[in-house]
Amino acid sequence: MSKVYTRQNPYLIDKTIAEIQNYIAEKLQYENIFGRCERTVKEVNGRKVFIPTFYKGANEYYPLLPDSDLKNFVFFNCDEPQRVELTRGNPLQISTTVNIILWFDIRTLENEDERNTEKIKYYFLDALKNIVLSAGRISVNKIYTLAENIYRGFSLDEVQNQFLMSPFGGFRFECDLQIKYC
Numbered sequence: 151m152s153k154v155y156t157r158q159n160p161y162l163i164d165k166t167i168a169e170i171q172n173y174i175a176e177k178l179q180y181e182n183i184f185g186r187c188e189r190t191v192k193e194v195n196g197r198k199v200f201i202p203t204f205y206k207g208a209n210e211y212y213p214l215l216p217d218s219d220l221k222n223f224v225f226f227n228c229d230e231p232q233r234v235e236l237t238r239g240n241p242l243q244i245s246t247t248v249n250i251i252l253w254f255d256i257r258t259l260e261n262e263d264e265r266n267t268e269k270i271k272y273y274f275l276d277a278l279k280n281i282v283l284s285a286g287r288i289s290v291n292k293i294y295t296l297a298e299n300i301y302r303g304f305s306l307d308e309v310q311n312q313f314l315m316s317p318f319g320g321f322r323f324e325c326d327l328q329i330k331y332c
Contacts, residue, residue, distance in 0.1 A: 152174075200304045202227060243330050251323075
């Protein structure tokens with residue numbers, strides 16, 4: 151059973167992401183499905199380290215790195231800029247690039263040792279192609295498979311190498327998200 155972490159009282163992009171999260175939880179078996187991450191900055195040995203995190207409340211954050219204890223997880227990262235169309239008398243329209251990031255241990259996700267990541271990719275794409283959103287649409291443009299591309303914009307220097315190779319793996323699905331709100 152998936153645990154879905156959404157923002158409280160989500161609006162606009164976060165509301166649409168929450169819909170996608172719930173759909174993923176219904177269709178796929180990821181243990182933790184987080185909403186839009188934040189880029190937390192830490193200083194380590196005199197240099198800045200950027201970590202994807204999800205705010206869990208009370209000034210605490212879940213780190214969303216490959217070496218976390220989250221096992222198989224999904225989170226969202228939004229690129230900038232957001233494109234806005236605001237015309238009097240028409241619905242508010244926002245479009246942006248949303249990255250859906252999956253990280254997994256193939257042994258626990260598929261109950262097999264074989265590194266069949268294409269099977270994981272197929273299941274995810276198959277689920278996304280059938281999603282119907284109440285106020286928009288999502289389409290996948292690109293898929294990244296190398297850890298440094300999956301976690302682009304974040305620091306992986308602090309992650310142990312064993313988490314960046316088999317049986318662990320991941321994807322970054324670069325998507326266009328378009329929403330309309332009245």
